[in-house]
Amino acid sequence: MRRSRGRKVVIGILWGLVALLVLGVVGILVWSQVGVMAAEPEPLAAVRENPDIVVEDAPEGIVLSPADGAGDVGLVFIPGAKVDPWAYAAILQGIVAEDDVTVVITRPWLNLAFFDPRGLDAFTSAAPEVDAWAVGGHSLGGVRACQLAPDAEALVLFASYCSSDISASDVPVLSLAGSKDGLSTPEKIADARHLLPADADLVEIAGASHASFGDYGPQPGDGNPTIQDEQMHAEATDLLGRFADSLAP
Structure with missing residues (x-):
């Protein structure tokens, strides 16, 4: 019993x-x-109407390609947590149209980068003609990008910072932050600076908030941006374009 x-x-x-x-x-x-934050329709419509860009909804992700053919450099970009991947098309379109960079915006599993175990080649296969690939991401997507950085030629961070230590690597890094960011605050980014290589380029964009790095509207807990979307896109394009030029074989 x-x-x-x-x-x-x-x-x-x-x-x-x-x-x-x-x-x-x-x-x-x-x-x-x-609560997934949807892409704002007007910036996305402008991307679709841009004659210098080819937009493809591919199995690997959202592919933005130069209309006159792919250049030597590509960027795999990982969205922030619960942000519609299409929300990054507008801020990234400039480097496609002006610098011939092919961009693949991923669709993280469950809308969260940490639940997506796929390697970099799962996304770069969308454009096999590209020679040099950088990996980047916004917020939590940037944290995931840091984990994939050893397999890439460069790392791009939008309002993000690494949780893994890549300071001993020779991976070129461009980190863009916002002075009005209430989530990935300038203080948090500064505290994680030691996890990046010594020659990493950290740029703080005056007036940019956390949500300024995408087009999906206000985000809870964020600061109030004082920079206009057009200026934000222009500054990001300029900084990313110069960084991409340095990576060209």
């Missing part, structure tokens, strides 16, 4: 653990799909 009761207790505990696991998985699935 005691053994029978013991087995029933063990079975009950196991079923309880299974139920908790199922509830946890379902909870994560639901949470990852609720």
Whole structure:
């Protein structure tokens, strides 16, 4: 009788653990799909209408290619947590149209970069003709990009910082921050500076907030930007373009 009761207790505990696991998985699935910040329609429409860019919704991600053919440099870009990948098309279109950089914006699993275990080649396969690939990302996407940086020729951070130490690597780094960022604050980025190579280029854009690095509207907890979207896009294009030029074979 005691053994029978013991087995029933063990079975009950196991079923309880299974139920908790199922509830946890379902909870994560639901949470990852609720509150996703959508791309603003007007900036996205401008990208689609840009005659200098070819937009492809490919299996590897959203591919933005120069209309006159791919150049030597590409950028795999990882979105921030629960941000629509299309929200980054407008701020990245400048380097495609003006600097012939091919951009692949990924679609992270469950809208969260940490749940996406795919390597860099899962995205660079969208444009095999490109010779040199940088990896970058916004916010949590940038943290994931740091993990993929050893497989890339360069690293680009938008309002982000590394949690892994790449200071001993020779990977060129461009880190763009915002003076009005209420999430990846300038202080947080400064505190993580030691995890980057000594020659990393850190640029703080005056008046930019966390959401200034995409086109998806205000974000809870963020600061209030004082820079206009057009100026933000222009500054990002200039900085990214010069960085991309330095990577060309």
